[in-house]
Amino acid sequence: MAAHSTSHSASSFLVIVSLAVLVIFTGSSSAKLSTNFYSKRCPKVFSTVQSVVHSAISKQPRQGASLLRLHFHDCFVNGCDGSVLLDDTPTFRGEKTAGPNNGSIRAFEVVDEIKSKVEKECPGVVSCADILAIAARDSVKILGGPKWDVKLGRRDSKTASLSAANSGVIPPPTSTLSNLINRFKAKGLSTKDMVALSGAHTIGQARCTVFRDRIYKDKNIDSSFAKTRQNKCPKTTGLPGDNKIAPLDLQTPTAFDNYYYKNLIKQKGLLRSDQQLFNGGSTDSLVKKYSQDTKTFYSDFVNAMIKMGDIQPLTGSSGEIRKNCRKVNK
Numbered sequence: 001m002a003a004h005s006t007s008h009s010a011s012s013f014l015v016i017v018s019l020a021v022l023v024i025f026t027g028s029s030s031a032k033l034s035t036n037f038y039s040k041r042c043p044k045v046f047s048t049v050q051s052v053v054h055s056a057i058s059k060q061p062r063q064g065a066s067l068l069r070l071h072f073h074d075c076f077v078n079g080c081d082g083s084v085l086l087d088d089t090p091t092f093r094g095e096k097t098a099g100p101n102n103g104s105i106r107a108f109e110v111v112d113e114i115k116s117k118v119e120k121e122c123p124g125v126v127s128c129a130d131i132l133a134i135a136a137r138d139s140v141k142i143l144g145g146p147k148w149d150v151k152l153g154r155r156d157s158k159t160a161s162l163s164a165a166n167s168g169v170i171p172p173p174t175s176t177l178s179n180l181i182n183r184f185k186a187k188g189l190s191t192k193d194m195v196a197l198s199g200a201h202t203i204g205q206a207r208c209t210v211f212r213d214r215i216y217k218d219k220n221i222d223s224s225f226a227k228t229r230q231n232k233c234p235k236t237t238g239l240p241g242d243n244k245i246a247p248l249d250l251q252t253p254t255a256f257d258n259y260y261y262k263n264l265i266k267q268k269g270l271l272r273s274d275q276q277l278f279n280g281g282s283t284d285s286l287v288k289k290y291s292q293d294t295k296t297f298y299s300d301f302v303n304a305m306i307k308m309g310d311i312q313p314l315t316g317s318s319g320e321i322r323k324n325c326r327k328v329n330k
């Protein structure tokens with residue numbers, strides 16, 4: 001009898017332990033993002049976001065590139081939590097003036113417009129972090145790239161980290177291939193993801209200050225391309241020259257296609273970090289593949305975007321749903 005009751009209590013102990021484990025695990029798996037997160041809560045969110053993104057891009061195609069980059073810079077600094085959108089205040093410095101962001105990230109007015117429209121339809125429901133993910137997806141689609149179902153359910157941070165944004169988690173344009181690989185690996189992204197995501201540079205612009213050394217000093221660059229870029233990017237540092245811009249993809253800077261990779265094969269990458277992907281190293285074969293096969297590029301890009309959008313989201317009751325993407329709620 002004694003033996004029986006011991007084994008009975010041992011087995012109830014086991015049941016309790018396994019229940020606790022289950023609770024812990026489902027607790028963290030309720031943290032999963034899902035494509036239908038707003039289907040009851042805000043059914044029109046997709047059409048609202050898309051119409052604002054569409055009109056912003058028709059006025060200025062670069063806005064699509066800027067929106068895509070915002071999502072990347074959000075996700076790489078303490079996860080996809082809208083932190084990049086917080087304005088500085090007299091008592092708080094956020095991420096906007098960090099090295100990779102200052103004078104560089106843009107399209108905040110587009111995000112504001114999306115947010116105010118969405119707030120009118122569903123007050124307090126849709127996070128700024130999710131708006132960035134949807135706007136990035138829509139931008140790619142509108143500029144002729146692939147479509148995908150975007151996962152949602154992220155919440156917004158109550159803070160931002162200038163020091164994290166400056167720590168090198170966002171790799172600089174002077175990065176070597178191994179630094180690029182390691183920085184993406186640190187976020188759970190593979191080398192393939194890194195090469196595919198870099199294809200985002202098939203749209204958008206960069207400032208002279210980030211490609212000056214490349215066009216004046218590098219050897220692994222097509223010389224006529226370097227000359228063309230030198231025309232608008234003076235050798236000497238200083239304003240206004242530093243802020244002159246050039247397209248990351250010289251052929252089709254407002255079309256989401258695979259010209260970025262075709263350029264790399266001709267040594268016409270604008271950033272040093274771009275050309276690192278095709279410079280005799282381990283990623284050459286993938287660049288070649290993407291330059292010849294848009295379908296594979298698209299499907300690897302989509303996979304990698306979904307993975308990037310999954311970096312450390314705030315879910316459940318963490319964080320908040322900001323009313324204004326630039327400020328934490330009072």
Ligand code: HEM
Nearest residue numbers: 065066069072104171172173197200204205206207210273
């Ligand atoms: C692989 C490492 C990466 C490096 C070193 C890098 C670096 C840069 C730099 C230096 C610029 C120009 C900024 C300026 O001059 O103001 C830029 C622009 C851009 N980046 Fe990246 N980037 C990387 C990856 C990514 C990823 C993963 C995405 C998105 C998925 C992305 C999207 C963009 C876009 C769209 C632009 C143009 C933005 C605009 O025109 O407003 N980049 N990047």
Ligand SMILES: *[C@@H]1O[C@H](CO)[C@@H](O)[C@H](O)[C@H]1NC(C)=O
Nearest residue numbers: 096097098099101102103104
């Ligand atoms: C940010 O850029 C502005 C000019 O665009 C400059 O005046 C300011 O010093 C920069 N801030 C930092 C922290 O680098």
